[in-house]
Amino acid sequence: MRAVWKARRRKPLSLKYGSADIADRILSGRMWEGMTAEMLRDSWGDPTHVRRQLHKTRTTEIWRYVRTGRTRLGNRIIIENGVVVGFEHP
Template identity: 30%
Template structure:
């Protein structure tokens, strides 16, 4: 969480830095170096062109917004991409600074996204751990209440023993893969078949033998 807060602070500082990139010594005018260059209504490449100008057109420079230059041509004001103008040394220096700023901003955005994902992942882990702990505590309480502290502890540890009840066996090892049942006049016997060839024998509701 501390890392995330730090990244957000740095990100905010970079946004302020973008406003502070020096616009001193910028030229009063710029020269278009692309034929039919679009002049747009807003400083982005998605807005439509309000008009186009020829190669070599000179235009007064009013401002720079992101990577677009605000210019006046034939008494109309619009924005032209920095890709379509000659880069005098002051302009080149400005856009080099802007490019470095954008690169760092993108890097920090990726870091921030990763930290948010990591923070969410850690929170989910904590929730899962809390649920698992609550489930274990509930089962522990149930087994001790049902069978007493000694037998309840054995069952929680997955222990089986001769003389335990069939219900204890099921609470300790769970349901078997298979049950082979035999009924005689005086006896009901069962063979519980568990994974890895483990067999438990139950007669009249109590464990009489097991193989492991």
């Protein structure tokens, strides 16, 4: 069933991002520095928590995924001006 779902999503993602390779990386759940926030959302879904910091020349967002405890979150993704620049996996 998952293979059918992936096949249905692959073509629209390939057209959206202009590359079958990027579509495959998104569908496999991979994350990399340089991917856009939109690609990350297409790959991992909406984050559990977002913290935004506004600076003079850039906007930094920290997206958190996966609740690890009542008040703890894991998978910290750092996004500057809409592009992933770093991440931490607990």
